Amino acid sequence: MLSASIAHADRLGLMIDVGLPDGASLAVAYQPDPRLRMHAGASHNTISGGGRVGLTLAPIRSFMSPTLSLDVGRFAKGDANPLVRAVSGDEMFDSPLIERLGYSYANAQVGLQWGGPRTVFYVQGGISYVAGTLRDLESASSMVTFEEDPRFAVWTPSLRLGLVVFVL
Numbered sequence: 001m002l003s004a005s006i007a008h009a010d011r012l013g014l015m016i017d018v019g020l021p022d023g024a025s026l027a028v029a030y031q032p033d034p035r036l037r038m039h040a041g042a043s044h045n046t047i048s049g050g051g052r053v054g055l056t057l058a059p060i061r062s063f064m065s066p067t068l069s070l071d072v073g074r075f076a077k078g079d080a081n082p083l084v085r086a087v088s089g090d091e092m093f094d095s096p097l098i099e100r101l102g103y104s105y106a107n108a109q110v111g112l113q114w115g116g117p118r119t120v121f122y123v124q125g126g127i128s129y130v131a132g133t134l135r136d137l138e139s140a141s142s143m144v145t146f147e148e149d150p151r152f153a154v155w156t157p158s159l160r161l162g163l164v165v166f167v168l
Contacts (some may be wrong), residue, residue, distance in 0.1 A: 004038075007136065015039050017162025021074060021105050021128050025052055029164050034061050037164070043120035045103055048078025054107070062112040069160075071125055077102035077135075086117075096136040107158050120164040128158035 015029040027041020040053040054071030080098035085091055111124030130155040 011167040013166035015041065015048055015162060016163045017099045017122075017160050019124075019160030019162075021103070021130050021156065022052060022071070022107070022160055023047070023050070024157070025076070025162075027052065028147065029166070031085070031166065035059055043073060043075070044130065045075050045078045047084050048076045050075035056113075058113055063116075064112060065111075067111045067113050067122060067124060068112065069109045069126075071107040071109075073107075075102050095159050100135045103130050105130045107160075109158060109160060111160075118166045120166075122160075122162050122164070124160045126158050128156050130154050130156055138161070 011031050013029045013031070015027040016025070018024045023043045023045030025041050025043040027039040029037055029039045031037045035058050037056045038054070038127070039056075041051065043050045043052050049129060050073055051074035052071055054069060055068040056067050058065040058067045067142040079095055080101045084095070085093050105128050107124030107126060107128045109124035111122055111126075113120050113122035113151065115121050131151065133149045133151050135149050
């Protein structure tokens, strides 16, 4: 009886992490098997809110384990001007190009996780595909016109550091 309750004690948890291009995220994690963790939650990238879903495979069951994670996420349009002002120190900075900045992304990351049955720390790195729309690009130059806002897509390195605490 005791072993059955211990086997199911670490299936549902809270996950918190920070990374690029993910921003900061708070998610619910579900672990149907010690080698598989799924998550879904809310994110913020200092510009706007968004969400992310994903899964992590940890094929080796030990205190420290290699991982493979796949995620997809989306950030709503938000004004990046305040962030640029804060980072640059230029209080007069204002660009219509970044007033409605939003993007979608997909991550593929490898990493390490370590901890016990109730708490897991992790660090991951890999590659991300980021796609969005450039808005108001015509405001940057009077010599260029567009029938519609151009889309962009880039491959970029990604990194994430996080913690999962299982509660149920």
